[in-house]
Amino acid sequence: LTEKEETTYDELSPFQRWLHGGPTMDLSIATNYWQESKQETFDPNDIFIAREDSTIAGFIGAFYGEEAAIPGKHAYIDLLLIRPKKRRLGIASKLLEKVEQTARRNGCDSLLVYPEELAGPSGQFYLRNGFSIWKKRFILRLPTIAKPSFEPYLQPAPLKRNATWRLIIGWHSTSLKAWFLLHSSFEEEFFKAKRLVYTLHAEGLSPALLGGICWHPVFQFGAVYLWFSGEKQELSLKHISALQFLGHLVGLKQINLVFLEELLPCIQNFSLNDQPRELEPFLIKKIAR
Structure with a gap:
């Protein structure tokens, strides 16, 4: 300026x-x-x-x-x-x-x-x-993709949050706050936000709940979330690909994946182009x- x-x-x-x-x-x-x-x-x-x-x-x-x-x-x-x-x-x-x-x-x-x-x-x-x-947090920045490496089946998710979902990848907050952001009209009123919430199904893939939000169409500012009820070793590269695809659907060019320390080895094993960096715990x- x-x-x-x-x-x-x-x-x-x-x-x-x-x-x-x-x-x-x-x-x-x-x-x-x-x-x-x-x-x-x-x-x-x-x-x-x-x-x-x-x-x-x-x-x-x-x-x-x-x-x-x-x-x-x-x-x-x-x-x-x-x-x-x-x-x-x-x-x-x-x-x-x-x-x-x-x-x-x-x-x-x-x-x-x-x-x-x-x-x-x-x-x-x-x-x-x-x-x-309590636990360290990490962030990984990835580009969105217009076509994932597999054919995901996305189905609209129910409005009521299922407490058994385990928040594996989110934004800054816990899944309680993430759920509020995905379903509140408050952000839509001020930021013209676009939001999508789906359940993800694919052959051989553990089910997951995906959420994405784009708060501002010009500045491409938004977030993606993944709720997962399985064990961390069941998280696959296809889940990450689905998040990149969802980011594209809501109008983002880049997504930030925030996760807790126990997922760091799993994410690093995916051999993605970027490397996670540590956030405030x-x-x-x-x-x-």
Whole structure:
């Protein structure tokens, strides 16, 4: 950028406020987001805000559920955001404490989160509040393909998420949040998102659930997901090929495959052109009921 123009927060449109701070920063947008997140097709979740008059000073959101890849029932902290001028006042700690109390009442065994940067303020905040590293995460970038190496049979998936699916490859979040993104009209309203959710069937291939979303048709920004109920050794190169194909169907040119550390040897054995790189890890905090 060769030029920049400064503006105040009040001059931003609701769409611009969403881009610059999420639903935390605008009550009208936040209301729609929260109402939709309570639909039956999504897992139970809670959202807490710290308000100062008509302004949201801070926000935390968590999804509650059980998944085969995560021990016991957990609360996944989806977002924790504090307005810059309201930081270092204890607001984040109070919001985190509220989620922990609610998670305990909901029968959760742990809190799960991944920080923006482990060595930065986000990671250090969680470490100070009793979190520790649970598992490493890795990312692999691949091009999409218009024709896979086999003939996949794709069938529209049901709206209700099956908790027995094991999240093998996703985006940043757990499959609870991924399911919400794939079925919420909120992203479609603001980003004109295109989304597809299919069950994958092919001869000799373990069944899987595939999801893909393209948030913006111009910038080619999106994500793909794969839910898998089999053992990790049953994951095959055909599953990866199907994800590349799904990415093409939703309008992406490149996909990012994010996975946990136990899948690293399996992915490396596929001899793909690119090599996985390490991301910030998942952090976990055990909570006593």
